[in-house]
């Protein structure tokens with residue numbers, strides 16, 4: 001699958017089949033996530049890889065209305081590391097670059113999952129404190145996105161998109 005096809009067929013999946021994900025596929029997702037651009041090449045993020053039922057349940061409880069998190073075979077939680085960005089870039093690093101860098105990694109991870117025949121869903125609507133507690137995060141690391149990954153239980157219809165004219169303004 002080429003990159004354009006992966007971009008075009010990716011969908012947010014919210015129902016997953018039971019069953020393990022091969023370690024090779026997980027490694028491919030994690031590897032590709034490290035290949036994005038990053039301010040100062042710092043990659044100020046870490047992802048927690050969750051497979052155990054209890055933690056997945058805690059994440060589902062932290063993200064009200066996202067019970068499907070508990071059904072995904074693997075859940076990644078992407079955490080920004082503002083302190084690492086701040087060391088090099090000050091406030092702009094802590095408040096902006098580390099979030100941008102992590103969003104890039106997340107997007108790459110989603111595309112890698114798609115290319116591996118898996119589905120995922122970017123979940124940003126959660127109680128940050130509950131997730132921080134569930135994962136015992138420290139050093140100022142902050143969870144910014146939860147990414148359940150698995151085999152989709154059903155095909156997902158494409159969502160409408162903005163037009164070129166909506167998004168691009170020529171000057």
Ligand SMILES: Cc1cc2nc3c(=O)[nH]c(=O)nc-3n(C[C@H](O)[C@H](O)[C@H](O)COP(=O)(O)O)c2cc1C
Nearest residue numbers: 010011012013014066121122123124125126158159
């Ligand atoms: C920053 C961000 C936050 C999101 N948060 C959630 C969320 O909390 N719950 C959810 O079900 N989907 C969430 N999504 C997924 C979007 O709803 C989805 O990408 C959008 O509807 C387009 O559909 P598609 O991904 O299938 O193309 C989020 C996506 C982004 C980029």
